[in-house]
Amino acid sequence: MSEDFGRVGVLYGGCSAEREVSLMSGQGVHAALKSVGVDAYLFDTGKQDLAELMNARFDRVFIALHGRYGEDGTLQGALELMRLPYTGSGPLASSLAMDKIMTKKVWIAQGLPTPKFAILTGESDLAGAMENLGLPLIIKPPHEGSTLGVAKVGRREEMLAAYRQAARYDADVLAEQFIRGRELTVAILGKGRNARALPVIEIVAPAGNYDYEHKYVSNDTQYICPARLDAALSGEIMALSEQAFAALGCEGWGRADFMLDADNRPWLLEMNTSPGMTSHSLVPMGAKAAGMSYAQLCVAILASASCKVQAPPDGPTKQEAT
Template sequence: MSSNLGRVGVLYGGHSAEREVSLMSGQGVHDALRSKGIDAHLFDTGRYTLVDLINAGFDRVFIALHGRYGEDGTLQGALELLHLPYTGSGTLASSLAMNKIMTKKVWLQHGLPTPAYMVMDAETSVDELIDALGLPLIIKPPHEGSTLGITKVTTREEVAAAYRLAASYDEQVLAEQFIKGRELTVPVLGSGASARALPVIEIVAPDGNYDYEHKYISNDTQYVCPAELPAELSAELARLSEEAYRALECEGWGRADFMLDESGKPWLLEMNTSPGMTSHSLVPMGAKAAGMSYADLCVEILSSASCKVHSPSVA
């Protein structure tokens, strides 16, 4: 298998607010692929240009970038123009999933459960916001991940500061109904009808605060995998994850994040199309619970690399 994959670039780093996480993800993927005899090479898109990428002579690339310019469809479009096979979702799915507002619109069109929301700007009425979503509520930038710029608002007086923080990351700001309950996530591998959910993971963070510190730095967060849930509910979460993944036309791999409310109803929060691959990351955890090693997971994802746009050849 490894001899057929050619010279592989692991794209990592980048320019987004999640650069530090991507550096860790990319190093882990690189080391895992090398351990399998694959000719893998790190390539920091934050330091090098597309010309450098062309000159690197890669046969395919593993995208270990998170956030803007790596997970949002921009890089995927460039790779299509270069006819360079890449891992994960294509341009449209990456762009849709990166925008939490558009993700919600697609999911609602498919009848999938996601919390109520409003799009905010500087003129949004606080009274209108609270009337629509209640308190507490969540305010966040729709194009960022890793909980960057997110605030749980418990009083009307906190709205303005929460808006300013989110707006410092993004031109748009998303306000969302707060769902009290258990935080769950479900990795998904594959494409189309073959897409399959891995075991459900429950995230138990101190005081329910699964922020950047508790995701990537602290060891205080606990992970339960497989999550301790009734079999019927685990099956329902798997089904919803696969449907949410297909609705956005995701490919290769991804991770659906949920809140399970106190009545036992699951609510979709977002879809990650280039999830973390650090020592704290959740997709490797789900794969391990399914009997797949980290290195084997990386090879499976890499093996699915492709270009998604098939243009007729030019004479």
Template sequence: MSSQFGKVGVLYGGRSAEREVSIMSGTGVSEALRSQGVDAHLFDTGKRTIAELAAEKFDRVFIALHGRYGEDGTIQGALELLGIPYTGSGPMASSLAMDKVMTKRVWLEAGLPTPRYVALTGEGELDSAIAKIGLPAIMKAPHEGSTLGIVKAEKIEDVLPAYRESAKFDDVVLAEQFITGRELTIAILGARETTRALPIIEIVAPEGKYDYQNKYFTDDTRYLCPAPVSDEIAEQVAAIAVRAYRALDCEGWGRADVILDACGNPWLLEMNTSPGMTGHSLVPMAAKAIGMSYADLCMHILADARCKVGHLQSK
């Protein structure tokens, strides 16, 4: 039994565009924790209030929320005020990582490799943006995940439609240099001196299109774990992923997405601070490669739950 954790809330659902994925993640986490004797209870933040969350008197919570209001520092800040230990990164790291523009600014300041970009607030900025980053380019909604609001512009006539599609999801659109290469993802566990990267996964999607459908609802995408790269490149990619994680002050767990170009150079795309935990998710896949079951992974993450703001004694 795992009674030392007390009453555990699994926060899932939420109000973001990723609600459907979060429901799958939270359900899986809850079942896994219960299988290990944890007194786990699902709590849908999209349907219940913060007052109800406080009234539940959870001893700690596992955040299985994705996207806005769950991965962007808002629920983390509320949990800090309530004094409830929680999994994953704190409010600041969560907020930075959820904003792809701010993430890039932090990484560039830290000297980390990430594609060229322009943050767009209107259609009138498109010409100057493309002059800076070139074509093909990627248009992204900076505050969404799960590949929502991501559109590739191959030719100049694609740019405006791509921008308008991304703008449906966000007030700001991130126009980013497109790097041709292999798509890698690196799961990371721990914080500060305990940070470690799990085996790298290479994602091979149909026609190179790793979109929402291919990510969660088909079996056509192939995942190679560990990725078939040299030991030297694997070490380099893992080291950069850990540096990227630490630069944002992440902790608990996360997942860095990277493109490996034809010359073997890694380019950081984004950091996920509350990655998916569905049957198609990548962190459980990487954990399995080192002999850590899904339930063991959930328990490991839960054991690290804590408040982060003003709790120096727990560091």
């Protein structure tokens, strides 16, 4: 079956603030695919351009990029023009999920639970956000991942510094109601009605601080998989993950992040359409709990690679387009 994939490019690295994480993800995916006989090659989109990608003559690509220019729909649009099958969601879903503000607007329109929020366009918006959302609250750049630029604001005097830190990454900044409780995440594999959630994972970080260091470097964070939840609540959270995935039009694979409050109410935080695949990453952990090895997970994701935009009946083939 490995031969059926043809020549495979693993797109990694890139030029986002999450480059270092993507390098680790791509190397892991590449090694796993090679271990099962896939003819796979690493391709660093941060150092190699689209012309080189076209000339590489890949039959499909595995996107192991995180953040801007890899997870946000821009690369997906270019791959559609090349008619080159790729893993994960299409241009629109990738763009929506990458924008935490638009994600929340879609989920709210669909009746899905997500914390209240405010959009900060300048320092004059800070006082109003604190009044409407209360303290503590969370400050985030809406187009970054890996907790980059994220801060918890517990006191009024902390707000300006937190805003300015997030504004280094984005012109508009997201202020979000703080939900006190347990941090959960759920991976989803598949498409449409066939998309299925993997077991729920609970993240227990030192002092509740699941930052970049505790995600990718430190071994102090505990991961409990499956999470210690009763069957009904676990099923509710898994179903909510699938609904959130479908609401954004996602496919292939993804990961939904939650907070579970003291009343056992789950709150959706964000959707990742190209999650990490490092040794500390959560999707491989959920897959393992479901009986799937890291290599099997990589193959399953690769097998779902496709172009999402329907080409016209007389449109160009991939070879003609390139």
